[in-house]
Structures are given as C-alpha cells and as structure tokens.
Amino acid sequence: MSQDTSDTTTRRRNPRGQGDRLRAEILAAVARLLDRELTETALPVSLREVAREVGIAAQSLYLHFADKDQLAQAVAEDGYQRVVAAMRDADSQAAARGADAGERLRVQANAFCDFARAERGVTRLMFGHDSSRFAQPTEVHPARLLWQQWLDAVHACEEEGLHWPDGAEHTAMLIWSAIFGRFALWTSAFGQHDPQALTNFVDRVVxxxxRDAHQ
Known part of the structure; x- marks a missing residue:
C-alpha cells in the first residue's frame, strides 16, 4: 500500500552539518503559517463547536450566521459595543460624583482595561487578527465606535480648558496605544499578571x- 504524500513537500536534504539551516527554514515556515492564520482564520473555533457549547443543533446556528467570518464579525462588533458601554457607564458614574473631565478620562481608561482583562478571547479577536476583514470598504469599521469614545473623552477635557500641542486625535491615539500595548505585555509571560499593575500604569499614562496639557 503506497503512502499518501499529498500533504508533504519534497525538499532536498541539507548537507551534513547544516542542521542550523533546516532549523531556520522550519522557523520561517511557522512564521508564514502564523501570518496566514491571522488573515485567513478569524475565528479559531468551528461553528459546530459553538453550537455544541450553546446546546443547539448546528443547523440552528446557520440560521443566524452563514459562516465563521460572519460570526467573527458579529463577535467583534459586540465586543466593541460592550467595551464602549462599560467606558460610558464609568464616565457617567464619575460625572455623577462631580469628577472633572480628567478623572472621567482616567476611569474610562481603567474600564477599557477591566473589559480587556475579563474578555481576553474577545479582545484578542477584536485586535489580534486582520481587522480589515470585519468590514467592507463601504462600511464603517466597528472599532470606529471605540475610537470615537477615546476622542470624546479627550474633547471633554478640552471643553474644560485643557489643550495639547499635537491636538485631540494624537492625544487620544497616544492614550489608547499606550494602554493597549501595556495590556498586551501584561497578558504575556513577560509582563506581570497583577491587575493592580495595569491600574497603576493607566493612572500614570493619564x-x-x-500634565502635558496647557490651558
């Protein structure tokens, strides 16, 4: 019985003593596969797995989502809506306590981190894949909602007399990038996993x- 070699690629064996070259080729191959994974597989679970988790027949799931890409987009959209809702709730509570816009910006930034920490899988889907697949060129990307929330928080500070030399958009992007970057480190083995470390960083960034603003 012949062996099935349809899934293998024929390559010439490296000369003796060139094991490092093969190792480098293996690592390069993994890198290519990982790049493809980011662009080709937005949802790392099957629709049947999702249906089994919900406790319904797979056919019932297909009534709502035609394929994995459609489901991934829905999960991402829901994630952006929920994190913005959490930030707005934190903002409203702070405003009710009489907090100024700077403090309201601080609590919204912490609310963003709280959501990301509690919803790591959803956050990974929202930011860790080729997000351009979640919207057609004529559609508004779901992340726009979150971007607008950061921008509104900075504009609220400007309404109270604070201004930044580089403008509101640069400031909003700086805050978002710094906090999300720190969260990414926090979730890795490189970072600390103490939630207080995130809170301390957010407070320092804000x-x-x-402090860099002028009136």
Missing part, C-alpha cells in the same frame, strides 16, 4: 497626558 496623569502624564494631563
């Missing part, structure tokens, strides 16, 4: 941004 304090630094507010």
């Amino acid at each position: 304090s630094t941004v507010l």
